Structure formats: structure tokens, C-alpha cells
Amino acid sequence: RKEVEQDPGPFNVPEGATVAFNCTYSNSASQSFFWYRQDCRKEPKLLMSVYSSGNEDGRFTAQLNRASQYISLLIRDSKLSDSATYLCVVNPPLDAGNMLTFGGGTRLMVKP
Amino acid sequence: ETGVTQTPRHLVMGMTNKKSLKCEQHLGHNAMYWYKQSAKKPLELMFVYSLEERVENNSVPSRFSPECPNSSHLFLHLHTLQPEDSALYLCASSQDGAGNEKLFFGSGTQLSVL
Numbered sequence: 001r002k003e004v005e006q007d008p009g010p011f012n013v014p015e016g017a018t019v020a021f022n023c024t025y026s027n028s029a030s031q032s033f034f035w036y037r038q039d040c041r042k043e044p045k046l047l048m049s050v051y052s053s054g055n056e057d058g059r060f061t062a063q064l065n066r067a068s069q070y071i072s073l074l075i076r077d078s079k080l081s082d083s084a085t086y087l088c089v090v091n092p093p094l095d096a097g098n099m100l101t102f103g104g105g106t107r108l109m110v111k112p
Numbered sequence: 113e114t115g116v117t118q119t120p121r122h123l124v125m126g127m128t129n130k131k132s133l134k135c136e137q138h139l140g141h142n143a144m145y146w147y148k149q150s151a152k153k154p155l156e157l158m159f160v161y162s163l164e165e166r167v168e169n170n171s172v173p174s175r176f177s178p179e180c181p182n183s184s185h186l187f188l189h190l191h192t193l194q195p196e197d198s199a200l201y202l203c204a205s206s207q208d209g210a211g212n213e214k215l216f217f218g219s220g221t222q223l224s225v226l
Contacts, residue, residue: 043217
């Protein structure tokens, strides 16, 4: 089983739609979780951290489900500019290296 | 601008060449990283330096040789590479190298090995 697994997509959605991605992780003792965004031919940039109680930043909502070992990202009212690859990132515990582990990314394409 | 600058942006080299990738960060961070991003694969951590000391080396082949002369500069020296080493090489920095820190990435070097 991969340490961090994502559906590669692409998810093709119309402008204004709501879309959600999930990401599963294998180490149940993982401590920190993040979503990064990577535009085509650009570097990854932090989109948001994921907190145990869930958190929201404008149109973006991130949630953590420790029991089922997944995190999710919900995007409401999709914009054309949301088209990108969304990378799930997990920080395993100290005894597993304590270095951020990236998923393969989920590609989102928002159409007019 | 993320405060992390990488050069060159693109590099084409033959298998017998020697080249170096350069990374500089202007954020006052103490940790710097090299990642490899191949097509359709997750980012792979290659090297981590914290306060100029290497703290992580994920079994990277010796044809990749990192150098960190100070906390602001990081190099990746390349020699006798293979075509499968063609990828995007990303440099990143973070405040102290703790696993839960935000990473700031450079724009990357797109490397093609012929």
C-alpha cells in the first residue's frame, strides 16, 4: 500500500460546481496533514493545513478522518483558476522518518 | 516569488557530462531540500540539510552529490546520469527542518538526460 494515495483524476467540472478530493494515508500515527497546489509547470505551493477539527478558507474546506485514515478537500463554486494539481501531503511520526510524504496529486480541470 | 531561486530553469545533458544545479533561499530558513518529480510519480525526497548538515539521504544514487556551503545555498552536482534521471528537480526550504513545517519551493530545474 502506498504511504499516501490519491486518485490522479482528472476531475473535469464546470465553473460553479462543487468538487471534493480524498486522500488516504497508511501510517495511522501520522501527525500533520496538508494540501499543496501545483499549477502546470510550476512549483507546489501550500494551499492549507488540515486540522483535526476541520478548517475552512474561503471556498476551500479541509477535513481529517483519523478513523478511516483519509483527508479531504472540498472546493465550492469552482473557478477556472482552480484548475491545477492538488497534492496531499502527510507528515509521518518521528519513528517513520518525520519527513513530509507527498501523494501523486489529483488533477482538477474547471471548464467554462 | 517564493524567496527560493533555482538555476538553471532548464538543462539538457549527455550521460557523460558533469553539471550542477544551484538553489538559493532569501527567507532566513535553516533547512533546505532537494526533491525529484518524475512524470506521473509523487515528489521524492532526495536530500535534506538542516543548519548545513545533511540529515536525510533517501538512498539516492551516488551520481547525485549534494553540497550545502551555508544555510542559504544548496547545490546538486550531477555526473554520469542516466536517461531515467530526466525529471523536474525542486529545491525547497523551511524554517528548521521539522516535519510539520511549510515548504517553500523554487521553480525547479527541468532536466533532460540524453
